[in-house]
Every structure is written in C-alpha cells, then in structure tokens.
Amino acid sequence: MKYAKSIIGGFIGIVVIFLIFSSVTTVQSGYRGVLLQLGAVKPTILSEGFHFKIPFIQSVQPIEVRVQKEESAQTAASKDLQTVTTTVAVNYSVDPEAVNKLYQNIGLDYRSRIVDPAIAESLKAVTAKYTAEELISKRPEVSAEVKDMLKVKLTKYYMKLEDINIKEFAFSEEFNKAIEAKQTAEQNALKAQRDLDRIKIEAQQQIAQAGAEAEALKLKKQEVTPELIQLKQIEVQEKALEKWDGHLPSVTSGATPFIDVNGLSGK
Template identity: 30%
Template structure:
C-alpha cells in the first residue's frame, strides 16, 4: 500500500507546490500579489504622456496653424512655424499650406473639373484658354479663411473665380488681337479682376500665366490671310513713301542747282558790271583786252582812228603801261 505522503508515490508531497490545490507554494511563504500603488503609477504615467502629447503641436516650415477651441471657437491668432502648447482635448489645430501654390486649368489635365476654359471673344468666336494661376494664402488671415471657407477653398472659390474672370476678360478683346498683339493686355485684365476676388477671400494672387489660346482653325486661317494682306499693303506703302522721298530729294537737288545757277549768273553779271566800270575808267585796259584776243604772232596793232597811236605787244611783257610810238604828224605838233 502506497503512502500518500511519501515522495515515492503518485501523490503530491506537502513540501512541493500543487499548481491546482496549493498554488501559493510551500507553507510559510506569502503568495505574490500585484501592487495597487504600482498600477496607479503606471496609469498616471500613461495619462500624463497622453496629456503632454495632446498639448504640444509642431507647425512645419511653410505652414500656418489655425486653432479651434471647443469652448470659444476659432482663435483669431494663427500659429506660425515652430513648437506650440495648446489646451489638450479642447484645442484642435488645423494646418494650412502657406507656400506658393499653383492651379492649372488646361485640356491635358486628368481631372474633369480642371479642363480648359471656354469663352467667347468680342465678336462671338469660341476661344479656348489654358491658364495657370499662382497664389498663396494670407498668413495673417488664415483663421478667417478657415472659418469662412475651410480647407476646400480651391473648389469653392479659386477655380470658379478663375473661370469667371478669364471668360469676362476674353469677352473684351477680339480674336485676332488675342492671338497677335494683345495677349499681355489680356493677362493684365485677368490679374486685376482676380486680385480683387482673391483679396475678398483672404488669398494673395502671385501671377496669371496664359499657357495657350486657341481659336477655330477656319478663323485662324482667315486672320492669317488678313494679316498677310495687311503686311503686303504696308510693304507697298513703304515703297511708295521711299519713292516720294526720292522724288522730293531730286526736287530739292534741282532747286539747289537752280539757285546755284542764279547766284552764279548774278555773280557773273556783277563781275561784268564791275569790269565795264573798270574799262570805262581805264581805257588802256581796252587796248590790253583787244591785244590779248589777237593771234600771238601779231606784234603791232593799229587802233581805231580816234586812238592815234600804236601798241607794241612786246612791251606788255616788261611794262605795265603800253608804249606809244608817235607818228610824224604828232611830232610836227
């Protein structure tokens, strides 16, 4: 018969712990118990960690934070970049991207609501415009933006305003002007109108970029032919102006030559007048002129009867006054 208390039997020894009937181990040792104080400490640490995590907010670079309080609503002063402390479980921070952003409305976009802007020109022609707008939110008014528009301001304000202002501005120009020389004026008109709309909604417009303007192909060909004809007319007009300038130049030259001839004639007449006066005052000059006109072989000249003396042409080379030879009739006197 096996002793139930012996260690060789199949029973349990009173010195060994019985995991079912005697879980506390051998007698004389207290059973281990979980301390309530330790539980409170661990719980307090967890709660404190949650409170600290809820009270610290980091605003990343380029963003601005808007605080909504469950007690007072949206706070007017937004949180700028950096570390901030808020009331845990009461304040909720919403981040807004304050960096430069852009929205493109073009035919190659995947989103259906961001296709090209269809408008009509001043004469009623269809114009398709691909536009990119660059903007940013007003940091100082981010709280008002959050309160009035929310985070969906792109769909509620920006895109509708962009489409409306582009259509209105295109309607003020003709199709030919838009694709030729008034593209800059169109951009300026859209910019002016969008700045007003964005300012009312606490947005700042940076730039409007007209990527492409399209008109119907038939209209484009007609405009091109018209411009070609105008260029040809301009070329012909330029040639005509050049011909007129050349003719005017010839007239001026002819007038100049005529005036020069008149002045030359006046000078010659005055010279003849002066010469005649000199001959009248100096009769010897007449004799000298006659002698100069004669052939160089003639040495002596007979003057008219009223001048009863001879001229020796050889004497003109050495004397300033002519040498007079007296005739026998003169010597008798």
C-alpha cells in the first residue's frame, strides 16, 4: 500500500510537471504567435517572450515578422512589343498586428500564394506602359510605379512592402543589336558635328587673321608719303656712298644711284 501511494504520488507529480510545461510557450525574437483554441484562430496575438496557454486546448503557431526577401525574374512585353525579362528583388514583411488574419485567410504559404503572383502582375502591368528604351532611361520612374502597385496588393493581404530593387532588364538579342547600332550611329553623328564645328571655328579664325593682315597693310600704305619716299631715297644713296670704292661702275642701270664724282673729289 505504501509503494502504491508512492507510485501514485510520483505519477501525479509527473502529470503536474507535464501540465506546467504544457501551459507555457515562448515566442522567439522576430516572430509573433497566433493563438489557436481547438483549431480556431483567436484574436489574441502573442508578442515575443514567455506566455501561458491552456494545455491540450490551446496551441501557438509562430509566424515570422522580420523583413524577408523575394527575388523574381518575370518576362513581359513592353509597349513597343519587345520581350523584356525583369529581375527584381523585393523586401517585405508580415504585418505584426495582423498575423492571425494572415494565418486564418491565407495560411503559411503566403509567399507562393500572394507574394510571387503580386510581383509578376505588377511587373507585367508597369512594363506594358513603357517602351523598351524607356524602361532603361526611366528606370527610377518604373521602379517607383512597380513599388506603388505592389504595395497596394501586399497591404490587402496583411503584408507590408519595405522596398524593391530592379536589378536587370534583359532584352532579346535582336533588340540589343539594334540598340548597339543606334548608339554607334549617334556617336558617329556627334563626331561629325564636332568636326564641323571645329572646321567652322578654324575658318572664322583664318578670316579674322586675313582681315587683320589686310588692315595692317592698309595702314602701312596710308603711312607712305612723298616725304617718306624722298627720305628712303636719301638713305639708299648714303648707303651706296659708304660702299663706293672711288671707281665708276662699268655697267649702269636704273637701280644704281647717280653720284657726282666732281663733288666727291672737291673739284
């Protein structure tokens, strides 16, 4: 009888310990707990930390509320019917105040049921509004529009969009070749324009230089007076006298100045 009481006491103790452990739960950091009572979702949301629950009747389903990343590549048609494959990285999180509604209405597979389709639909809708070239030149505008549309879709299903990043636009090989050819043509046209501008500048410089030379020549002609001509003739005669050796030249020409020999000899 004594042993039976000990066994029963030990059994009761084990049951009590088991009930104590079954009546407590811990929600890890970065999660919220959805409280379930006999399978039904209760309004109470358990925050991080230690909580009590009714053993065998209540259970807790943890749901992550930290920022999660989803990277997706979606193929769509642009406004000018070019095939575009867009690679986008999306950062989102579950609304901590609505994890019970998320679990009740969507479940734990919200990524495949909500997030991925929302990304694909937003990218295709926005891509169709822009030409292939505009997707590249207006990338920030495209990114902002995708973000706005995706934010509305995720908010509807108890999720918050943190940010998106369009990592790449990939086009068909034919389109890439067309873009390369256009860039080459634009570069050649720019070079030709620069060469033409350079030629125009050089021609203007030559015209200006010729004008300056003509003006200088005109000024020089204006400075030539009869007195200046007579002075130059005297200078020439003086130089000839300095070089004369006292003998008359055997050949004369109009360019040789006339010299009075009698005057030089004093006779």
